[in-house]
Structure formats: C-alpha cells, structure tokens
Amino acid sequence: MPVSSKHFINDPTQLVSFALKSVKYANPSTSIDEPNKIVYRKDASPDNVALVSGGGAGHEPSFAGFVGDGILRAAVSGTIFASPSVKQIYNCISQRVGENSGVLLIVMNYTGDVLHFGLATEKARAQGLDIEMVVVGEDVGVGREKSGKVGRRGMAGTVFVHKICGALAATGASLKECAGIARLVSKNLVTLGSSLSHVHIPGTAEMDECVELDEDELELGMGIHNERGCRRMKIPKIDCLVSTMLKQLLAGDDKDRAYLGPVTMGQEFVLMVNNLGGVSPLELGGVTAHVVESLEEEYQIKPKRVYSGTYMTSLNGHGFSITLLRLADTGLGCGKDMLSLLDAAHETLGWSSCVCSSTWSRPPSAPAPLIECDPTPTSSLRMDIPVFITTLKNGxxxxxxxxxxxxxxxxxxxxxxxxxxxxxxxxxxxxxxxAGAVTEDPVSTVSRIAGVVEESMDGTSGALTSIYLNALVQALRNGSEATKVTGVDASVWAKAGMAALSDLGRYTPAQPGDRTMMDALYPFLAEFEKTGDVVRAAKEARAGADKTKGMKPKLGRTVYIEQVGDIPDPGAVGIAVLVEGLAGI
Structure with a gap:
C-alpha cells in the first residue's frame, strides 16, 4: 500500500526546527535552545529532580510536548528518527535544566539513544553532577529470544514513565525515589503496535516497493521508527485484530513474550490506545472502544484509566499501539501511588487527559430510558398495501x-x-x-417511514428527506380532511407531494437551477401533479438531473469547487434514480 510522499514542509532540518519552536509559542512556560534542539522549562524549583528525555524527531508530541510543570524539565531532539548527539544531551543536562536536586534521564531502548545518553551521563558524573539514567523498553512485538541482549524496544508506554515520574518529582521526591519508580513502571509495561503502512520521511527518496505493504496487509508489531514488525498479515476485522494484539500483550502461556507473567484476578491496569499519527480521531475512538470491551470480555480487566489519543507517533503512521500498565505499589504512601501520579496536575501540551480522579471514581450508571412521547398520526385515508410496498421497494x-x-x-x-x-x-x-409495519393508513405509514429515515440517514440528504416526509404526512392528512376523500390514488399523492414541497421551502432556499436535488424533485412533482403520469414525471426528473452537469452551484458544499465539469449533482441523480424505480423504468 503506497504511502504519500507529499508534505507541506519537505526540508527535514527546517521542519524539525520549526516544530520545536511551536512548543514555546503554545506553552509560554517553555523556551528553546535552537542550535542544540533543546526545549526546556524557563523556571523550575531547584528543590526538585529534573526529568530529561528525548530522542529522534518524528514522534511528536513526544518528547518536547511533555516539557512543562509536572512532567519533563527538558527534552532533546535529534533529526527525524535519529538520536540527538552526546554534545546536545550534555549541554541540556549541564546548562538547560537549571538548579535541581538531581537529574533523571528517561531513555527509550534504541541503541543510538542508549549510547548517546549514556555517554552524556558519564560525562556529567565526571563533572560531579548527580544523575541517573533509566532505559525503557516495553515492546512485545519482538520476543526474548529474538531481542537477545538488545532487549525490548521503547514505545508509547514511555509516556507513562514520563508522567508518573514527573508528577513524583514535583512532590520533592529524591533522585533515588524517582529512578526507582521509573524502573518499577517500566517493569510493568507492555506495548504492541500495528500499522496499515510504513511512512515516508520528508526530504527522502521514495520508499522501496519491498517495504510497502499490499492493499490488504497490515504490519503487526510495528515500531515507531518505521521498522518492520513481527509479522505481516491480511487485514482482519477490528475485533479480531484487537483480540490478537491483546493475546500477545497478556497471554501468560507465551513464555517468549509473557513479560507480565500470568494475568491474575485482582491485578489492575491502565490502558493507552496511542495514535501513530495518521489515524483519524473517529477511527481511533472506534478502536479504543473495541479494546476496552475486549479487555473486559476476554480477560475480565476493567482499566482504571483509559487514555486515547496521540502521545507518541511515527510521523503520520497509519496505525495505533495498545499499551497496558499494570498498577504496582510504589511504596511511597498516600498520594504517590501510580494512579494519583497519573492524575496529578500538569502544564504541558502533550498529555491531553484532563479527567480528574473524582470523576473516575464515580460508579457507572445506566442512562434513563427514553419515554416515547411522539404518537403516530392517523387519518381516514386507505391505500392498497401490496401496491404501495411493491412500488416503493422498486424505487x-x-x-x-x-x-x-x-x-x-x-x-x-x-x-x-x-x-x-x-x-x-x-x-x-x-x-x-x-417487518410488516406498513398499514392501510398512508399517514401513519409515511410518518413511521419518516422516523426510520431520520434514524438511518444523516447529512443534508437525510435532513431534507425527513423534513419532506413529515411535510408529506401533514399534507396527506390536511387533504383528506378538506375533501373527505378516503381512497388514495395518484392525484392524492401528487397534490400532497407538491404541498409538502412548498413546506420544505421553509427550511431550504433551493430552487431548480441551484444544482441541488430540487432540480430533479420539482420537475417530477410538477409533471406528476399536472398529468398523473408517473413515467412522464420520472423522465422529467432525469432530464432535470442531467441539466445539473456543468451547472454553477449556488448551494451546498459544491459552491467551494471552482470546476464541476460534467459531473451531475449527486442528490438530483438520487431523486431521478428513485422515481425511475417507482415508475418501473
């Protein structure tokens, strides 16, 4: 599945530089050292531990987006997907974090990051700085046997380490306590990603075809640096994909990947569903719901917190990752447990959750049932049910x-x-x-059909159709009361149809010639009322729809398009198709 190589900013150096500057514009408590690509807090307590993290660019909002009160003191950025240099890191911890009671480096387990941050740590220690480094690796895409001495890759779960340790540092905890909690959180983390495509890095050549995924494939175990996953597979339904991922995350019988051991009753978890950058919020929400429900159904796990959003990306990667944090006792007393530290106040751009502890602790309640208060109207009109059903079904x-x-x-x-x-x-x-819901009374039947349309159709076409059908109900009833007619023939439908069209005009200014559904609906109803011939009326509707080709739009979203060419208005064509079916042509 080829990925897009189109970008608004194609110079990767300029892109990283301006992206880092955006943090100080959006969060005035931060500043930037542009030559060293360091984002740091302007003012911080000298009595607190300074948390520092970083890595390659392309994972935004990580890491710079987590700089601020309550999480990181500073973040160091490399170029896209590349570790920052030792000099950058050393300049950060020696000159940009301000006075502190110690420095804690939180580093993701990638060779370049570990080596560069590690060397900077040793240089800082040689200068007498009090500093610790914790390496986070929680990926389960690669098992113990394959990862060997390298260990697990760092993934989105690292953000939990940032948040919990940052909140702990804000309480005045010691460097030893902060480093200990960082290791405890890391030990209880598992993450697995999946993606529908690899990403294109701005300023680079097109990707090799052998790297690209086929249209029906996804990569399971996708990393955050465009790496290959543990396997490629045909895209399953979302519930099957989520089930597969949760099994790899939690199954205790897979000795190669059972990093948390068997899941037992009483264990509590926190869930993060992380957007790798290219999944819409709508789709990510759907994925999150599947994950939450599958956790409860398959593992009897109800997450104590659910975080769904964009925390650690792979540029615009079309994928997501699931992270589970098993809650463990910090041993630090009240207010310093993992949940309290996750809920603690902060002032950063990247940690988006703002639901307070008291809200999470409220017991769930079922919504009150809706009371049916809209009775179906009736009339003395009577129609032929089989004819009505056959005609409408054809359309x-x-x-x-x-x-x-x-x-x-x-x-x-x-x-x-x-x-x-x-x-x-x-x-x-x-x-x-x-379902056998059609009755002899057209007023009752059309009213109930209007309700069906209202529930099943959205968008402009749904709204207009619902309004028209409700107006048609009123017109049929008014007509029967005025004329005392009980039998329903073509003339009754035609007169009511034109009356309903007039009522529709209260809610839309659309007229024939505006390039809307009205270009087909009006000529159909006008001809039908005039002649009672549904075939001739349907032909008028088709002619009206055809006239919208090349017509300058005056209403709807099409007005924003400069050239519509020979494309007809879809709404008008829809009306023409429907009435042709009604007419049997």
Missing part, C-alpha cells in the same frame, strides 16, 4: 444499486456521503416494510 432497490455511482459523484464534487446515506436510508425502509 429503493434502484437507490441501493446506484450507490457506487452516487458516491463517486459526491466524492468528486462534495463530501462523499450522498450515496452511502441514501443507501442506508433505503435499506432501513426496506427492513421496515419486511
């Missing part, structure tokens, strides 16, 4: 068949949801009819 089936074409049109000139929205509505109404 709805045409809509379903036309979905790919309508979606393609809307992707070219709109937001891409017209075809799928109409299809959802059509399928829902067919389901309503199959």
């Amino acid at each position: 709805l089936k045409k809509i379903i068949e036309a979905e790919p074409e309508l979606t393609r049109f809307d992707c070219l000139v709109g937001d891409g949801d017209c075809g799928t929205g109409l299809k959802r509505g059509a399928e829902a109404v067919i389901g309503f009819m199959k």
Whole structure:
C-alpha cells in the first residue's frame, strides 16, 4: 500500500526546527535552545529532580510536548528518527535544566539513544553532577529470544514513565525515589503496535516497493521508527485484530513474550490506545472502544484509566499501539501511588487527559430510558398495501444499486456521503416494510417511514428527506380532511407531494437551477401533479438531473469547487434514480 510522499514542509532540518519552536509559542512556560534542539522549562524549583528525555524527531508530541510543570524539565531532539548527539544531551543536562536536586534521564531502548545518553551521563558524573539514567523498553512485538541482549524496544508506554515520574518529582521526591519508580513502571509495561503502512520521511527518496505493504496487509508489531514488525498479515476485522494484539500483550502461556507473567484476578491496569499519527480521531475512538470491551470480555480487566489519543507517533503512521500498565505499589504512601501520579496536575501540551480522579471514581450508571412521547398520526385515508410496498421497494432497490455511482459523484464534487446515506436510508425502509409495519393508513405509514429515515440517514440528504416526509404526512392528512376523500390514488399523492414541497421551502432556499436535488424533485412533482403520469414525471426528473452537469452551484458544499465539469449533482441523480424505480423504468 503506497504511502504519500507529499508534505507541506519537505526540508527535514527546517521542519524539525520549526516544530520545536511551536512548543514555546503554545506553552509560554517553555523556551528553546535552537542550535542544540533543546526545549526546556524557563523556571523550575531547584528543590526538585529534573526529568530529561528525548530522542529522534518524528514522534511528536513526544518528547518536547511533555516539557512543562509536572512532567519533563527538558527534552532533546535529534533529526527525524535519529538520536540527538552526546554534545546536545550534555549541554541540556549541564546548562538547560537549571538548579535541581538531581537529574533523571528517561531513555527509550534504541541503541543510538542508549549510547548517546549514556555517554552524556558519564560525562556529567565526571563533572560531579548527580544523575541517573533509566532505559525503557516495553515492546512485545519482538520476543526474548529474538531481542537477545538488545532487549525490548521503547514505545508509547514511555509516556507513562514520563508522567508518573514527573508528577513524583514535583512532590520533592529524591533522585533515588524517582529512578526507582521509573524502573518499577517500566517493569510493568507492555506495548504492541500495528500499522496499515510504513511512512515516508520528508526530504527522502521514495520508499522501496519491498517495504510497502499490499492493499490488504497490515504490519503487526510495528515500531515507531518505521521498522518492520513481527509479522505481516491480511487485514482482519477490528475485533479480531484487537483480540490478537491483546493475546500477545497478556497471554501468560507465551513464555517468549509473557513479560507480565500470568494475568491474575485482582491485578489492575491502565490502558493507552496511542495514535501513530495518521489515524483519524473517529477511527481511533472506534478502536479504543473495541479494546476496552475486549479487555473486559476476554480477560475480565476493567482499566482504571483509559487514555486515547496521540502521545507518541511515527510521523503520520497509519496505525495505533495498545499499551497496558499494570498498577504496582510504589511504596511511597498516600498520594504517590501510580494512579494519583497519573492524575496529578500538569502544564504541558502533550498529555491531553484532563479527567480528574473524582470523576473516575464515580460508579457507572445506566442512562434513563427514553419515554416515547411522539404518537403516530392517523387519518381516514386507505391505500392498497401490496401496491404501495411493491412500488416503493422498486424505487429503493434502484437507490441501493446506484450507490457506487452516487458516491463517486459526491466524492468528486462534495463530501462523499450522498450515496452511502441514501443507501442506508433505503435499506432501513426496506427492513421496515419486511417487518410488516406498513398499514392501510398512508399517514401513519409515511410518518413511521419518516422516523426510520431520520434514524438511518444523516447529512443534508437525510435532513431534507425527513423534513419532506413529515411535510408529506401533514399534507396527506390536511387533504383528506378538506375533501373527505378516503381512497388514495395518484392525484392524492401528487397534490400532497407538491404541498409538502412548498413546506420544505421553509427550511431550504433551493430552487431548480441551484444544482441541488430540487432540480430533479420539482420537475417530477410538477409533471406528476399536472398529468398523473408517473413515467412522464420520472423522465422529467432525469432530464432535470442531467441539466445539473456543468451547472454553477449556488448551494451546498459544491459552491467551494471552482470546476464541476460534467459531473451531475449527486442528490438530483438520487431523486431521478428513485422515481425511475417507482415508475418501473
């Protein structure tokens, strides 16, 4: 699956420099040493331990986004996916962290980071600085046998170490205590990532085809530096993928990867679902819900905290990682347990969670049931049920068949949801009819269909259709009361249809010629009322839809597009397709 090589900033050096500067603009408590690529706090207590972390750029908001009161004192950045130099790190810990009661370096387990931070640590110790270094590695993508002496890679779980130790340091804890808690948290962390693609680094050549994933593949065990995972697999359904990942994270029978040992009753966990950079918040939310529910169903684990968002990325990686932190006793007393430290106040850009402890501690409550307070209207009108069902079903089936074409049109000139929205509505109404819910009373039936459409269709087309159907209900009832007619024929539907169109005008200014669904709906209803011939009316609707090709739009999202070419309005085509089905042509 080829990845995009298009970027707004293609110079990687300039990109990193400006990204680091953005932190000081968004968080005025921070400053930047541009030559050394160090983001640091301007003012910090000399009585507290100074937490320092860092690594290659491309993992934002890590690490610079976690600089601020309550988490990191400073962060050092390398170039994209490359460790900062020893000189940068040494300049940071010797000159940019201010007075302190010791320096704790939190380093992710990658060879370059460990060597460079380690050498800087030894240089600082040689100068008499009180300093400790903790290496975090919690990836389960690679087992013990393969990782060997190198150990596990550092992943998004490192952010938990930052947050917990940063909050502890803010209480005035000693360097020994902070380093001890950092190691305790690391020991109880597991993370696994998966991605649909590898990423393209700005300013580099196109990726080799052998690295790219096929359209139907994903990489399980994806690292944060574009590394290959533990295996490639066909993209499964999300519940199967989540189940596979949780098994690798928690299964105690896999001796090569059972880093936490068997999961037993009473163990408590914190969950992080981390965006690798290219997953929409909508999709990440869906993934998070699956993870939370699978944890409870498969492992009887209800996370004490759930963090879902962007914490440690791989540029714009189209993937996510799951991190589980097993809560362990810190031995430091009240207010210094892992949960309290996670909940502690901070002033940083990267740690987005702001739900307070008291909210988490509230017992869950079921929502109160909704009370049905909208009775279905009725009338004295009577219609032929089989004819109604057959006619309407023919039109709805045409809509379903036309979905790919309508979606393609809307992707070219709109937001891409017209075809799928109409299809959802059509399928829902067919389901309503199959359930035997159609009655002889057209007012009652159309009213209930309006409710089905309202629940199943979203977007502009859903709103307009629901309004029109409700107006049609009112028009049918008013017409029957005025004329005392009880039988429903074409003339009754036609008159009610035009009256409903007039009511629809209260909510939309659309008229024929504006390039909307009205270009097909109005000529259909006008011809149907005039002649009672549904076939002729359907042909007028198709002609109206065809006229929208090249028509300058006056309403809707299409007005923002300079050229629509010969693409017709999707809503108008949808109306034409529906009424052609009703007419049997």
